[in-house]
Amino acid sequence: MSLWKSIPNCDTLRPCLSLRTNSQILYPMPALPPDHEARVQRALVSLQGLSVGDSFGERFFGPPGRAQELIAKRLPPPPKWSYTDDTAMALSVVDTLVEHGRIDQDYLAIAFAKRFNDEPDRGYGGGARQILDSIGAGVSWRIAAAEPFGGEGSQGNGAAMRVAPLGAYFADDIDSLVDQALASAQVTHLHPDGQAGAVAVALAAAFAWQSRDSTTPPSAADLLRFVESRMPPSETRQGVRTALSLPSTTTVDQAASALGAGYRITSADTVPFSLWCASRSLSDYEAALWATVSALGDRDTTCAIVGGIVVLSAGLHSIPERWILSRESLSLRYRPRPQGLPNP
Numbered sequence: 001m002s003l004w005k006s007i008p009n010c011d012t013l014r015p016c017l018s019l020r021t022n023s024q025i026l027y028p029m030p031a032l033p034p035d036h037e038a039r040v041q042r043a044l045v046s047l048q049g050l051s052v053g054d055s056f057g058e059r060f061f062g063p064p065g066r067a068q069e070l071i072a073k074r075l076p077p078p079p080k081w082s083y084t085d086d087t088a089m090a091l092s093v094v095d096t097l098v099e100h101g102r103i104d105q106d107y108l109a110i111a112f113a114k115r116f117n118d119e120p121d122r123g124y125g126g127g128a129r130q131i132l133d134s135i136g137a138g139v140s141w142r143i144a145a146a147e148p149f150g151g152e153g154s155q156g157n158g159a160a161m162r163v164a165p166l167g168a169y170f171a172d173d174i175d176s177l178v179d180q181a182l183a184s185a186q187v188t189h190l191h192p193d194g195q196a197g198a199v200a201v202a203l204a205a206a207f208a209w210q211s212r213d214s215t216t217p218p219s220a221a222d223l224l225r226f227v228e229s230r231m232p233p234s235e236t237r238q239g240v241r242t243a244l245s246l247p248s249t250t251t252v253d254q255a256a257s258a259l260g261a262g263y264r265i266t267s268a269d270t271v272p273f274s275l276w277c278a279s280r281s282l283s284d285y286e287a288a289l290w291a292t293v294s295a296l297g298d299r300d301t302t303c304a305i306v307g308g309i310v311v312l313s314a315g316l317h318s319i320p321e322r323w324i325l326s327r328e329s330l331s332l333r334y335r336p337r338p339q340g341l342p343n344p
């Protein structure tokens, strides 16, 4: 039986966590940064871009000919666009930041597992299902994350697909961003490359936010250099270096061929291509997503990553309203704090 199912009348995450330790007193109210509300608003912008991208990309699975026809004509798929595990996990990342102002790994692990328990059919991969099942049964994430993949941990793209809102939250503090992106990844991705992908996407999101009002729009290489110079050594970083080496005339198909487009569902096979796509369309959300989905591949995830980054520079208004209306509504626990009130 799942942990929270054994707790009567438990309908929110915070009471569950408190009850889990048998003491509300042992669960202190975290100190939030003075600009917490502004940071949360940035994270919510990224979450919109991520979730629309995720649900948009998901609708292009199915017969390849049909997907390619829609892409060639730039015809958005008919609603409703259901979101997948990318958004479900990003919602938990944002919930954690709202509550704690940082990544509390125990809180995040239970949030992931609770959403999985509530909605297991969001397209979670086999490794993720195993980890989240274990956490839901009461196993520490430190043990659960080590169980699959022969004890090496996951080097999949799952930590990268959910992390752009974290990059937005820490966009003004790059040192903390790197630490927090790693912390968010470790809950499910023990392998260093799975973690490196999360750091890379969070860095790209911060870069996009910082460049939103730039009088001189950054080049694609600017974003890739910013990321590559700050991310940990890894196969994924090698892929970002390859992306940097591609000539400006490179087509999407050529980039996908050189970098991968997520068919292997690894960080190294997904993140470099996604960053390459985002870097070339930082001011145009629609163009970024059409280019990204045209490579097919792991299209819900590549579009989630690109959407969560590009919206931070292009702005919320850059997402077509009909796309937002096509996506199913999001179930975030966050409620805006009334203006003028101090943080608790």
Ligand SMILES: [Mg+2]
Pocket: 084, 085, 086, 122, 123, 300, 301
């Ligand atoms: Mg997915």
